[in-house]
Amino acid sequence: MARAELTADLVGRPAPAARRARAGGGLAAILSSPLVLGLALPVLLALVWEAAAALGLTSRRLMPPPSAIFATLFKLAASGDLWEHIWITTWRVAVGFVIGTVAGTLVGAAAGYSGLTRRLVDPTLQGLRAVPSIAWVPLFILWLGIFEQSKVALIAVGVFFPVYLGVMGEILSVDRKIVEVGRVFRLSGPALVRRILLPAILPAYILALRAGLGLGWMFVVAAEFMGASQGLGYLLVDGQQLGKPDQIIASILVFAVLGKLTDALLVAATRPFLRWKDGFAPAG
Amino acid sequence: MLRFDQIEKIYPNGTHALTHLSLELDAGEIVAIIGGSGCGKSTLLRLAAGLDRPSSGSVSVEDTVITAPHEAVGIVFQEPRLLPWLDVAGNIGFGLTHLPRAERHERVVRALERIGLAGYESAWPRELSGGQAQRVSIARALVARPKVLLLDEPFSALDAFTRADLQHALLALWEASRPTLALVTHDVEEAILLADRVVVMQPSPGRVFKEIRIDLPRPRHRLDDAFIAVERRVLHALDGSLGLARQRASTQANVAVGGW
Numbered sequence: 001m002a003r004a005e006l007t008a009d010l011v012g013r014p015a016p017a018a019r020r021a022r023a024g025g026g027l028a029a030i031l032s033s034p035l036v037l038g039l040a041l042p043v044l045l046a047l048v049w050e051a052a053a054a055l056g057l058t059s060r061r062l063m064p065p066p067s068a069i070f071a072t073l074f075k076l077a078a079s080g081d082l083w084e085h086i087w088i089t090t091w092r093v094a095v096g097f098v099i100g101t102v103a104g105t106l107v108g109a110a111a112g113y114s115g116l117t118r119r120l121v122d123p124t125l126q127g128l129r130a131v132p133s134i135a136w137v138p139l140f141i142l143w144l145g146i147f148e149q150s151k152v153a154l155i156a157v158g159v160f161f162p163v164y165l166g167v168m169g170e171i172l173s174v175d176r177k178i179v180e181v182g183r184v185f186r187l188s189g190p191a192l193v194r195r196i197l198l199p200a201i202l203p204a205y206i207l208a209l210r211a212g213l214g215l216g217w218m219f220v221v222a223a224e225f226m227g228a229s230q231g232l233g234y235l236l237v238d239g240q241q242l243g244k245p246d247q248i249i250a251s252i253l254v255f256a257v258l259g260k261l262t263d264a265l266l267v268a269a270t271r272p273f274l275r276w277k278d279g280f281a282p283a284g
Numbered sequence: 285m286l287r288f289d290q291i292e293k294i295y296p297n298g299t300h301a302l303t304h305l306s307l308e309l310d311a312g313e314i315v316a317i318i319g320g321s322g323c324g325k326s327t328l329l330r331l332a333a334g335l336d337r338p339s340s341g342s343v344s345v346e347d348t349v350i351t352a353p354h355e356a357v358g359i360v361f362q363e364p365r366l367l368p369w370l371d372v373a374g375n376i377g378f379g380l381t382h383l384p385r386a387e388r389h390e391r392v393v394r395a396l397e398r399i400g401l402a403g404y405e406s407a408w409p410r411e412l413s414g415g416q417a418q419r420v421s422i423a424r425a426l427v428a429r430p431k432v433l434l435l436d437e438p439f440s441a442l443d444a445f446t447r448a449d450l451q452h453a454l455l456a457l458w459e460a461s462r463p464t465l466a467l468v469t470h471d472v473e474e475a476i477l478l479a480d481r482v483v484v485m486q487p488s489p490g491r492v493f494k495e496i497r498i499d500l501p502r503p504r505h506r507l508d509d510a511f512i513a514v515e516r517r518v519l520h521a522l523d524g525s526l527g528l529a530r531q532r533a534s535t536q537a538n539v540a541v542g543g544w
Contacts, residue, residue: 180335181365185379185428186353195378199369276369278410 064246069253072246076235086254089220089231092148093262096155096223097216101209103156104163109193111164112171122168129161133222141226151223158219159212166208170201203277206270210263217259232258285311285464286332286357286432291341293327300489301327305341307483307492309432312462316475317483318518320526324490325468329434332466333359345432358430358463362437364417366409372396372420373405379428395423398457415446419453426457433458435467439474451477455502472518476511477504482518486525493525 030036046066052058053065060068076082107125111118136154144150174197182196198205224233232251239247286309293302302324309315317325330336331343334353343350345357366375373392380388396402399419409417418438425433435454439447451474458465469475475482479498486493496518500510 177361177363177365178367180361181367181378183335184333184353184359186355196367199367202369276371276408276410278368278408 062245064249068246069249072244073250073253076247076250082254085230085232085235085251086258089224089233090258090262092151092223092231093155093213093216093220096152096219097159097213099152100156100159100212100216101163104160104208104212105167105205107160108164108167109171109198112168113189113193113197118168125161125164129165133158133219137222137226146227150226151220151228154223154226155216155219158215162211162215163205163208166204166211167201170204170208171197174200203274206266206274209270210266213262213266214259217255217262221255285309285313285346286466287344288328288331289342289344291328291331291343292339293324293331293336294339302331302338303489303491305491309464309466311431311464313481314458314465314467314479315481315483316467316469316479317485318469318472318475318522319485319490319493320487320522322490323485323487323525325485326436327490329359329436329466329468332432332434333357335359355428356431357434358425358428358432359434359436360418360422360425360438362440364409364414364421366412366417366420366424368409370409371405372401372407372409372412375409375420376423376427378424391427395427398460399423399453413446414442415450418442418450422450422454422457426461426463429461430463432464432466435465437468437470440470447471447474454478472515472522473506476500476514476518477506484518484521484525494521496521 049058049063050065050067053060053063058065073082076085107121111122111125133154136157137150140150140153144153171193178200179192179196182192187195220231221233221236224231225237228234228237232254235251236248239245239251288305288307291302291305294300305324305328307328317328319325327336331338332345332350334350334357337351345354348354348356350357367378370378373389373396376395377388377392380391383391392405393402396404399422401416401419401423404412404416409420412420422435422438438454439450442450455478465478467475467478476498482496482498483492484494484496485491496514498514500508500514504511506512
């Protein structure tokens with residue numbers, strides 16, 4: 001998601017289109033609502049895809065049409081399997097996200113505040129950040145086994161780096177003049193971090209959390225490739241091994257919906273903390 | 285009350301900001317510090333606030349040597365420096381978190397009344413005008429009840445009407461608790477309007493050129509003959525300090541050319 005769009009979401013200012021919709025009412029208002037506009041593109045793509053399949057322009061075996069994918073989804077949902085897979089995957093992401101966020105915030109704040117800590121840990125962390133997620137898999141399996149710990153650890157690693165980078169980088173760019181206000185009032189180091197530095201970086205911090213959450217959803221797939229017997233990642237592997245492309249695409253769709261939903265929840269939960277922010281509201 | 289004793293300040297980049305500077309401000313006195321650019325006025329305030337340390341010499345408040353920010357010293361900067369994530373009440377009470385909530389609230393409410401912003405407790409800094417924001421900044425410094433308040437060109441970014449308004453507000457606030465005020469300004473009128481004494485500094489490196497006592501009764505009026513007479517004396521001293529600086533720069537340039 002583009003940074004400007006993320007920021008606009010954070011500030012929570014209704015877009016001009018939404019304001020017009022509320023003012024105008026009727027069909028035009030519904031059509032220009034954010035939900036309808038946001039759904040327009042995927043619905044259009046699905047219709048084109050369905051039509052292409054119906055006209056025989058695509059291979060139904062390799063590229064099943066949306067109707068077949070939704071039928072698979074409904075079947076999985078009706079049997080209850082889908083909810084179990086969603087629950088376990090979401091739980092893994094949630095726990096990994098919390099651990100990665102706490103660790104990333106603490107280490108990022110320490111590295112941002114203390115030059116010594118930064119010089120000590122940052123080169124190592126920047127090196128580790130470059131390691132592809134999949135490279136951690138064998139090591140985590142060896143260390144933590146093939147059950148939940150290794151999966152959660154992998155997700156936490158994915159979340160940690162954007163949060164760490166966001167916190168450290170933004171603390172370094174906090175206006176010196178604002179920091180001096182804290183110094184004038186004789187704030188201790190931890191108090192300066194808590195009362196000046198962290199609030200000052202809050203908008204960027206929330207962006208980092210959103211980036212971390214996005215990576216959490218990416219890393220859960222790698223995590224669930226580690227011999228999982230449940231979860232949306234397992235559904236993907238299962239679909240590949242049994243030749244069920246409808247199940248693969250259905251899982252991908254569920255990932256997309258869950259990613260968008262959790263991101264929206266994060267934005268909604270953090271919006272009250274950004275009421276003070278005075279930002280640019282894009283036109284149109 | 286506030287004492288600068290043989291201050292030298294040389295920055296790591298070699299800039300010699302202050303030299304042989306000694307100055308004493310009495311309790312409850314308002315001292316305006318004026319001078320051309322680069323004569324170390326703001327450096328002087330930063331040393332008094334404990335935000336910088338002198339290269340040699342000492343700054344003390346009531347015999348306590350200032351080496352770091354001290355509760356007896358408050359500062360108002362050129363720009364309000366309000367914390368945008370706190371509302372007006374939160375900004376004013378920022379330095380009072382050690383007090384019980386009720387006492388903090390009472391002090392903030394009283395401060396808001398004194399600065400003419402009663403009812404603005406919940407406003408965000410972005411909703412304030414420049415003058416209102418600077419009032420909040422002054423209130424934030426004063427609610428902590430410092431013995432010395434440093435003001436670093438606090439009104440320089442404001443229009444003439446707002447500036448005059450705030451100058452009167454500052455005097456009213458000062459009357460309430462009479463802290464020692466050190467006011468850095470470029471505005472000679474402002475210096476004479478507010479101060480008991482004007483300290484004229486000369487640049488390169490900064491030092492005290494002349495001290496002029498202002499014995500005019502308050503309230504002072506810019507168009508009074510006595511006011512204008514004092515203004516002439518201050519302007520004359522200012523010209524002298526700048527002339528001396530130009531003369532020194534010219535001599536140094538000649539020496540440098542001779543060296544070539």
